[in-house]
Amino acid sequence: DGGVFKVGSILSEKLNSLGVGVEHDTRSHEPHDSEAYRRSRRTAVKLLQTNPSAIIDLHRDGVPDPDFYTGEIYGVPVSKIRLVVGRQNPNMKANYDFAKRLKGHLDDKYPGLVKGIFMGKGDYNQDLSPRAILIEAGTHTITRERAQRGVAHFAEALPPVLGISAGPSTFKxxxxxxxxxxxxxxxxxxxxxxxxxxxxxxxxxxxxxxxxxxxxxxxxxxxxxxxxxxx
Missing domain, CATH: 1.10.287 (Helix Hairpins)
Structure with a gap:
């Protein structure tokens, strides 16, 4: 069960536990065709009205080989995370810098969790924000439990990179x-x-x-x- 929505729920819950407010949109933008990003763009534009610090577009990769994302963090099986930045958008440099900071933080805390930063040929709606990132939470053939552990670790990088105080509240x-x-x-x-x-x-x-x-x-x-x- 790929369960991308269930994986997204874990990411949202983890961020909430760290004191980060999340607007988790679960509407479907299927089918997976050339118009999928056009449909998801309407959702992203709507979310921008809440003035978010970042936009996270969560995916499960279509790579059929589950070993492509298989990993372990301190002996616990997880799905690795791949960060994706679109080359064809005016925010490419800012998006890439954002991805590098996320990867740098995670490399220090959870070595091996991030598979790398992939520079895709599209824009993935990342022109909408300098802090927009697409993450591949493993492949659809890897277990949902592994993917959920992976995104839970990934969530820990967002507060420090975004400058948000981690804790039950962002009140200072x-x-x-x-x-x-x-x-x-x-x-x-x-x-x-x-x-x-x-x-x-x-x-x-x-x-x-x-x-x-x-x-x-x-x-x-x-x-x-x-x-x-x-x-």
Missing amino acids: QGAQGTGGDMAALLFVVIAFILGFAIYLVVSTGSVEGAIQKLKEFVTVEWSNFLGKRKE
């Missing part, structure tokens, strides 16, 4: 802390200005007197500042 505590500190600082500054204004009104007996006092204060302080600068 540091960002919240900075915002909270700035809000607290702003509150302190506003409170100080308000308190100083009330003090001036009370001490002078009127708003006009407070304004005049403030002008005198600024004039004196500015003169002192300039005098110190000249020294």
Whole structure:
């Protein structure tokens, strides 16, 4: 059972577990003819409306020999992954760079998982995004379980390559802390200005007197500042 949709579900579930949101589209674009990519393009264009960080087009290769993709990762049987980049699209260089970064990360973590980067003659709708990639999750003659293990490993490369924090959430505590500190600082500054204004009104007996006092204060302080600068 090739089960490309079931393999895709594992990829989606693994990414979700890493804190990466996934829009997993399972509509069929059969038959596998010359118009298949035209049909799938409509789906890709629709997905682009969600402003994704990347587009992953998952396939099972038509190579009949299952040994072509057979591999092991730390003694566990898997299907190797092949990355495919289309030569006939304006994003070819960016797509290729994206593929190289994915392969580089996986070569370090799971040596042998990526079979290579294949430069195909089509565009595979990769002109739609500089981070579009087609992956062959083994051949249709290799077991689905092997393919699922392979894509689960592949998923681990996406967060670091895309710059997404892996974990149950992409929320960053540091960002919240900075915002909270700035809000607290702003509150302190506003409170100080308000308190100083009330003090001036009370001490002078009127708003006009407070304004005049403030002008005198600024004039004196500015003169002192300039005098110190000249020294």
